Amino acid sequence: MLVEMAGVGFTYMPGTPFEQVALKSIDLSISEGEFIGLIGPTGSGKSTLIQHLNGLLTPTEGKIIFRGQEVGKDIELHSAQKEIGLVFQFPETQLFAETVAKDIAFGPKNLGLPVNEVESRVREAIESVGLDYRLYARRSPFGLSGGEKRLVAIAGVLATKPRLLILDEPLSGLDLWGKTKVMQAISKLNKNGAAVVLVAHDMDEIVEHVGRVIVLNEGRVALDDKPEVVFTQIDYLRRIGLDVPKTVELFIKLKERGFDIAPKSFNLRIVINTVLALAREGQCL
Amino acid sequence: MIEFKNVSYHYGKEKEKTTALKNIGLAVNEGEFVAILGPNGSGKSTLARHMNGLLIPSQGEVLVDGLSTRESGVLWHIHQQVGMVFQNPDNQIIATSVEDDIAFGPENLGLDPKEIRERVDEALEIVGMQSYARHEPHMLSGGQKQRVAVAGALAMRPKYLVVDEATSMLDPRASSSMLESLKRLNKDYGITVVNITHIPDEAVLADRVLILFEGRIVKDGPPQEVFLDLNELREVGVGAPKARQIAEELIASGINLPRSILTIDELVSDLC
Numbered sequence: 001m002l003v004e005m006a007g008v009g010f011t012y013m014p015g016t017p018f019e020q021v022a023l024k025s026i027d028l029s030i031s032e033g034e035f036i037g038l039i040g041p042t043g044s045g046k047s048t049l050i051q052h053l054n055g056l057l058t059p060t061e062g063k064i065i066f067r068g069q070e071v072g073k074d075i076e077l078h079s080a081q082k083e084i085g086l087v088f089q090f091p092e093t094q095l096f097a098e099t100v101a102k103d104i105a106f107g108p109k110n111l112g113l114p115v116n117e118v119e120s121r122v123r124e125a126i127e128s129v130g131l132d133y134r135l136y137a138r139r140s141p142f143g144l145s146g147g148e149k150r151l152v153a154i155a156g157v158l159a160t161k162p163r164l165l166i167l168d169e170p171l172s173g174l175d176l177w178g179k180t181k182v183m184q185a186i187s188k189l190n191k192n193g194a195a196v197v198l199v200a201h202d203m204d205e206i207v208e209h210v211g212r213v214i215v216l217n218e219g220r221v222a223l224d225d226k227p228e229v230v231f232t233q234i235d236y237l238r239r240i241g242l243d244v245p246k247t248v249e250l251f252i253k254l255k256e257r258g259f260d261i262a263p264k265s266f267n268l269r270i271v272i273n274t275v276l277a278l279a280r281e282g283q284c285l
Numbered sequence: 286m287i288e289f290k291n292v293s294y295h296y297g298k299e300k301e302k303t304t305a306l307k308n309i310g311l312a313v314n315e316g317e318f319v320a321i322l323g324p325n326g327s328g329k330s331t332l333a334r335h336m337n338g339l340l341i342p343s344q345g346e347v348l349v350d351g352l353s354t355r356e357s358g359v360l361w362h363i364h365q366q367v368g369m370v371f372q373n374p375d376n377q378i379i380a381t382s383v384e385d386d387i388a389f390g391p392e393n394l395g396l397d398p399k400e401i402r403e404r405v406d407e408a409l410e411i412v413g414m415q416s417y418a419r420h421e422p423h424m425l426s427g428g429q430k431q432r433v434a435v436a437g438a439l440a441m442r443p444k445y446l447v448v449d450e451a452t453s454m455l456d457p458r459a460s461s462s463m464l465e466s467l468k469r470l471n472k473d474y475g476i477t478v479v480n481i482t483h484i485p486d487e488a489v490l491a492d493r494v495l496i497l498f499e500g501r502i503v504k505d506g507p508p509q510e511v512f513l514d515l516n517e518l519r520e521v522g523v524g525a526p527k528a529r530q531i532a533e534e535l536i537a538s539g540i541n542l543p544r545s546i547l548t549i550d551e552l553v554s555d556l557c
Contacts, residue, residue: 041456041458042426042427042456145325147325172453173325173372173450173453173483174325174483175323175324175325175483176324176483176522176523176524177325177522178325201455201456201457201460203457204527238458241456241459242456242457243457243458243461245527246486246528246531247527247531250528250531250549250552250553253549253550254553254556268531268534272531272534272535275535275540275556276538276540279535279540
């Protein structure tokens with residue numbers, strides 16, 4: 001187990017008139033190499049939860065366990081933080097250095113790595129987000145397009161080689177090109193063994209990539225299962241302000257028309273194949 | 286009518302000049318619901334900011350009901366006619382209560398307090414936020430704030446409403462209720478709506494879709510037409526509505542479906 005949250009609760013400004021409970025008895029664990037989608041309506045506690053995962057917030061109740069050791073007790077917070085990367089919403093607003101390479105080097109330098117290791121990590125990180133090192137390394141990050149800036153900001157976190165990468169709405173505001181590049185970079189990192197927690201509003205993106213969906217509502221884990229299980233709870237999801245992927249909507253509507261279907265997944269490719277099989281059996285059309 | 290006559294716009298000085306709009310010719314007619322799609326940096330927001338004179342063309346001119354945004358004497362009138370709502374609601378709300386915030390525009394028009402009250406109540410009702418009149422804006426959710434921003438624009442009784450990526454920071458429910466509000470403003474109140482977005486599924490709700498690429502309008506027509514050739518769209522960095530994408534894949538595998546499918550409902554009824 002990579003990270004575990006055991007009975008975690010968090011209250012903002014406890015003991016003041018502004019006291020607000022954001023998380024309530026959260027129990028969840030993240031294994032190496034998992035790809036998790038974290039969804040929930042506005043104000044459900046998503047941002048508070050991910051800030052616990054990398055120790056930006058410490059729980060007011062319960063504990064965070066990293067590789068079996070309790071953070072803050074058995075191990076220091078910073079030793080867990082080294083392996084957990086967090087990409088905030090609109091991370092491009094945090095770019096600061098005069099070149100792309102210097103910006104990305106900031107993280108690995110702070111880990112105290114030797115110069116040549118820092119250099120090779122910067123090169124690797126730039127390439128892994130699909131940008132050409134020779135074309136981008138010496139450019140100012142401020143002259144790049146919105147999508148390119150986002151990629152550079154993500155590369156900055158990738159350069160620290162996290163074992164768990166958490167991304168808060170990494171696709172919001174990006175166009176088709178930017179979304180494709182960012183998702184490719186995240187998938188590649190996951191294929192190379194890092195666990196990923198993706199916070200997103202776009203259910204179509206979630207269903208294409210993740211193997212597990214955690215639904216947060218009013219500070220609690222409401223659902224935690226495979227996407228094909230979670231997304232069939234359509235009434236519940238809509239009631240709390242979420243939606244389902246378009247592929248799920250298609251299935252539900254076909255079912256309403258009396259077609260006998262039970263897809264293995266709501267991934268676009270599989271849904272298309274299922275509909276094709278249906279058509280070939282003569283059920284549809 | 287909002288009319289663009291051969292409009293070009295450059296940012297920056299001579300040496301580092303970048304051209305954001307190139308020879309735009311466009312007429313947005315009264316009563317239309319127009320969606321403008323395009324990749325990052327295609328000039329969408331620059332185009333939107335020309336519609337109410339926040340930006341003035343480097344070349345050419347923009348006419349709002351026949352008045353040029355170049356004439357500083359009429360700009361005040363144009364600002365009233367063309368309301369704008371931006372991406373981030375937190376940057377658009379200024380007062381300490383919802384009703385004060387909405388009253389800000391009408392107050393600046395020097396209107397009678399009774400008239401202001403009427404306009405505020407009406408605007409709140411249209412966006413469905415009556416029960417929040419006395420609330421503090423910063424305590425509202427993102428979607429509610431965005432509706433307050435729309436109400437603020439409506440209290441000016443604009444003929445046109447330009448909405449720049451107003452759903453991109455909202456959760457699914459908030460963004461669909463925002464879109465419903467826009468649709469209602471257009472259908473029931475006759476307000477011309479221009480919705481700038483990068484979400485193809487949002488553009489499906491419009492009567493007319495424009496696609497912007499590198500500062501030019503490369504497509505302009507009803508959504509069924511604009512989303513016909515998906516390869517062409519991909520080349521200009523624009524995706525397709527999900528249902529259209531699924532239909533295209535099925536067509537490629539030999540299923541006989543029309544290329545005008547834009548929603549899951551249409552797809553289902555054509556499949557069955």
